[in-house]
Amino acid sequence: MLNIALTKGRLEDRTIELLKKAGVDCSPLLNKGRKLIITLEDKYSIIFAKANDVITYVEYGVSDVGVVGKDTILEMNRPIYEIMDLNFGKCSFAVAAPHNVNIFTLDKSTTIATKYPNVTRSYFESLNMDVDIVKIEGSVELAPILKLADAIVDIVETGKTLKENGLEVIRKITDISARLVVNPVSLKLKAAEIDLFSKLLTSSITK
Amino acid sequence: MKKFDRITPSGTGDLVFSECDASYAIIEKLRTLFFNFGYGEVRTPTIEFFDTFSHGIGKLSQNSLYTLTDSAGRLLVMRPDSTKPIARLYASRLYMRTLPLRIYYTQPVFRRNIELCKKSDEFQQSGIELIGSDSFKADLEVLSLAVNSMYSIFGDDFYLEIGHMGLLRPLLDSIEDEDLKREVKIAIATKNYPDLLKLSKSLDSNAELLNFIPNLLGSSDLLSKAKTIFKGANNQRILDNLQLLCENATKFMSPNNLIVDLAVMNEYDYYTGVVFRAYIKGEGAEILSGGRYNTLYSDYKLNIPAIGFAINIDRASKALLKQQLYKIKKRKLAVIFSSTPGFDNTTIINNLVKGGYTIINSLLDTKEATLLYAKEIGADLIVCPDNDELVKLK
Known part of the structure; x- marks a missing residue:
C-alpha cells in the first residue's frame, strides 16, 4: 500500500x-x-x-x-x-510594490509583508539586503496600501489582484x-x- | 515569573524503566560485538572547543550547535558528533600508535533542531572508527560489523543501503563554476529530479549522466547494469567492490532488503568512498549510518584514511519497543520482611536471587502491612527470615 x-x-x-x-x-x-x-x-x-x-x-x-x-x-x-x-x-514568487516604488534602490530601511517569511528572508539575504519582515496571514496586498510595508513577497498567478490594488511585480523570485x-x-x-x-x-x- | 521546573527542554526527554532497559540491552550487545573484534573503547568530553567542529571538512552549520563559553570567554560546543572529537583525540594523543587503530564509543550527541519537529536534540550514539587503512578489507570489516550490529538488534528484519561517493566525483570535478557545482550537489543529494533536469541544460558535458541519476537507485542488480554507464578501470573496481560488499551482507540479511544508491551525495563533503545506511520499516529515518572519510584528518594535517559508522541508540530502542520486538523481562518479585531492622539474610537472599527472584526489602513495621504492599506491587512471594516463613501470593 x-x-x-x-x-x-x-x-x-x-x-x-x-x-x-x-x-x-x-x-x-x-x-x-x-x-x-x-x-x-x-x-x-x-x-x-x-x-x-x-x-x-x-x-x-x-x-x-x-x-x-x-x-x-x-x-x-x-x-x-x-x-x-x-x-x-503554475505561478511564481515575486516581489511586488506600489507604482514608482523600487525597494531595490531605496536607501532607507525596507519593510516587506509576506505569508512566506522564510522564502523572503533567504531571498533578501542572497541579495545582501537588510529588510524587516512582517508576517501577514491573508490578503498581503493590504500591507503596502495601509503603509505597513513598502512591498510584498507573494505568489503571483496572473497579477490581476495586484493590479486592482495598485501594485506591480518588480522582481520575479522563482517559478512555482x-x-x-x-x-x-x-x-x-x-x-x-x-x-x-x-x-x-x-x-x-x-x- | 513563570517557572519551567517540571518540564524538559524541547527535543529532550526522560527515559523510564523499560526504555532504559531496551537502550542498555542494545548498547551491551554492541559493546560486546565491537570488543570481540578488537576495538578499544574511548570516551570524549561532552563539551569541546568550538574550533574542533568549526574548521575544514564536515563542519556543521552554526545554528545546529549547542554553544556555551568557558571562564576565559572561549566558545565551547556540546559535541554534535563523535567522529570529529575522535579525529582530534587521534591527532593529539594517539598518533604514535600502530595503525590501523580500532576505536568504539557510546556517548550522547547534541544538536539543535527546529522547534516542533519531533526530533531529539540529545541522543545516544554507539559507533566505531577504523583509522589508518584505505583497503577494501577495511571496508568489508566495517560494513560487516554494521550489518552484524543491525542483525543483533533487529534480527534479519532490516534494510541496508550501499553507495559510493567516487562514482559521481569526476562529474562534480568537471564543473568549474563553484555555484553551479553546489547546486548540482544539492540537487543530487536531495534527489531533486526537476532541478537536475534544469541544471543539465546549463552543463555542456556530462549532461547525459545527470539525466540518468534518477535511475541510479535500485536493488543490487543495478551494479551490473551500472558497469555500462560508469566506464573506466576505477569505476569498474568500485562497482566490483560494491558487489562483493553486497554479497557479504546477504549472509546476515535477505538480498531483497539490499538497496543500492549510486547517486549518493553529501552536502558537506564528509564521505569520500563507500557509504551505507540501515533502516527498518516504519521508521522515517535511518537507524545506522556510516562510510569512508579519507580527508577528515587533513584538518589536522594528517593524511590518514578512516571509515566508521554510528547507530542512533535512542531511535533503535524506540523502534524495538514500538514494534514490541524487545521482550520486557517479566520479573519474579520476592518481598523480604524482618520484624527487626537488618539487611543481612544473605543466604536466603542469595538463594532467591539464584532462583531468578528480584528482592524487595520491606520497609514496613508489620507483616500485615507488608502483605498489602506485596499484593499492590504484584509480588510472587513474601519471605520472613525470622521464622523461615514463606507465603506464596500467586
Missing part, C-alpha cells in the same frame, strides 16, 4: 484527474463526504491535508509521497525528496508548480511502488 498525501483543493483535483486518466478507479472519491482517508484499488491510501501538513506527513514518513506546491516546499525547507514536477498549479515529494526512507524501501506511481503520473501528463 502506498500512502499518498494530497493538498486539498485545486492540486487534489488535478492529481485525481491524472489518476483517472491513467485508468485508476477513482469512484470511492466521488462521495467521500467528510472522510479523511480513502483507499483506491487496494493500492493507494490517500489522505487530504493542508499544504504544510502534506510536507509534515511526508517528512515523518507516515505518508510515503505527497503532492504539494513548490511555494510550501521552499517555505518549509524540510529534508524530503522532490522527484517530479507535475507542471500544474506542483511537485511530487517523497520521504527519503520510503523512496528506498518502497522504490518499486513509488517508481510505478510516478510513471503513472508521467504517462497521464504526457497524454
Whole structure:
C-alpha cells in the first residue's frame, strides 16, 4: 500500500484527474463526504491535508509521497525528496510594490509583508539586503496600501489582484508548480511502488 | 515569573524503566560485538572547543550547535558528533600508535533542531572508527560489523543501503563554476529530479549522466547494469567492490532488503568512498549510518584514511519497543520482611536471587502491612527470615 498525501483543493483535483486518466478507479472519491482517508484499488491510501501538513506527513514518513506546491516546499525547507514536477498549479514568487516604488534602490530601511517569511528572508539575504519582515496571514496586498510595508513577497498567478490594488511585480523570485515529494526512507524501501506511481503520473501528463 | 521546573527542554526527554532497559540491552550487545573484534573503547568530553567542529571538512552549520563559553570567554560546543572529537583525540594523543587503530564509543550527541519537529536534540550514539587503512578489507570489516550490529538488534528484519561517493566525483570535478557545482550537489543529494533536469541544460558535458541519476537507485542488480554507464578501470573496481560488499551482507540479511544508491551525495563533503545506511520499516529515518572519510584528518594535517559508522541508540530502542520486538523481562518479585531492622539474610537472599527472584526489602513495621504492599506491587512471594516463613501470593 502506498500512502499518498494530497493538498486539498485545486492540486487534489488535478492529481485525481491524472489518476483517472491513467485508468485508476477513482469512484470511492466521488462521495467521500467528510472522510479523511480513502483507499483506491487496494493500492493507494490517500489522505487530504493542508499544504504544510502534506510536507509534515511526508517528512515523518507516515505518508510515503505527497503532492504539494513548490511555494510550501521552499517555505518549509524540510529534508524530503522532490522527484517530479507535475507542471500544474503554475505561478511564481515575486516581489511586488506600489507604482514608482523600487525597494531595490531605496536607501532607507525596507519593510516587506509576506505569508512566506522564510522564502523572503533567504531571498533578501542572497541579495545582501537588510529588510524587516512582517508576517501577514491573508490578503498581503493590504500591507503596502495601509503603509505597513513598502512591498510584498507573494505568489503571483496572473497579477490581476495586484493590479486592482495598485501594485506591480518588480522582481520575479522563482517559478512555482506542483511537485511530487517523497520521504527519503520510503523512496528506498518502497522504490518499486513509488517508481510505478510516478510513471503513472508521467504517462497521464504526457497524454 | 513563570517557572519551567517540571518540564524538559524541547527535543529532550526522560527515559523510564523499560526504555532504559531496551537502550542498555542494545548498547551491551554492541559493546560486546565491537570488543570481540578488537576495538578499544574511548570516551570524549561532552563539551569541546568550538574550533574542533568549526574548521575544514564536515563542519556543521552554526545554528545546529549547542554553544556555551568557558571562564576565559572561549566558545565551547556540546559535541554534535563523535567522529570529529575522535579525529582530534587521534591527532593529539594517539598518533604514535600502530595503525590501523580500532576505536568504539557510546556517548550522547547534541544538536539543535527546529522547534516542533519531533526530533531529539540529545541522543545516544554507539559507533566505531577504523583509522589508518584505505583497503577494501577495511571496508568489508566495517560494513560487516554494521550489518552484524543491525542483525543483533533487529534480527534479519532490516534494510541496508550501499553507495559510493567516487562514482559521481569526476562529474562534480568537471564543473568549474563553484555555484553551479553546489547546486548540482544539492540537487543530487536531495534527489531533486526537476532541478537536475534544469541544471543539465546549463552543463555542456556530462549532461547525459545527470539525466540518468534518477535511475541510479535500485536493488543490487543495478551494479551490473551500472558497469555500462560508469566506464573506466576505477569505476569498474568500485562497482566490483560494491558487489562483493553486497554479497557479504546477504549472509546476515535477505538480498531483497539490499538497496543500492549510486547517486549518493553529501552536502558537506564528509564521505569520500563507500557509504551505507540501515533502516527498518516504519521508521522515517535511518537507524545506522556510516562510510569512508579519507580527508577528515587533513584538518589536522594528517593524511590518514578512516571509515566508521554510528547507530542512533535512542531511535533503535524506540523502534524495538514500538514494534514490541524487545521482550520486557517479566520479573519474579520476592518481598523480604524482618520484624527487626537488618539487611543481612544473605543466604536466603542469595538463594532467591539464584532462583531468578528480584528482592524487595520491606520497609514496613508489620507483616500485615507488608502483605498489602506485596499484593499492590504484584509480588510472587513474601519471605520472613525470622521464622523461615514463606507465603506464596500467586
